[in-house]
Amino acid sequence: MTPTQLRTALRELNGERDLAICFADVPAPVPGVANLEVKKAMLIPDEADHLVKVTDGKAVYILDAERVAWLRIAIK
16 A cells, blocks of 8 residues: 555544554564554644644554555444
């Protein structure tokens, strides 16, 4: 997935939905499991660095679009 495709997929994140992402080919504490869950996720608008970033208001998560295997956007 390209950063543009990921940004398009995440554009509905407005702080009212939870995001779960599974990454491929990423070392994890549990073999084969490299997931990230962000509660009340918001997509940060594109900035000069063009990195795909989401936030929960407490932390900013920078996503490697090329390693995203799948994602889930859930309505609370």
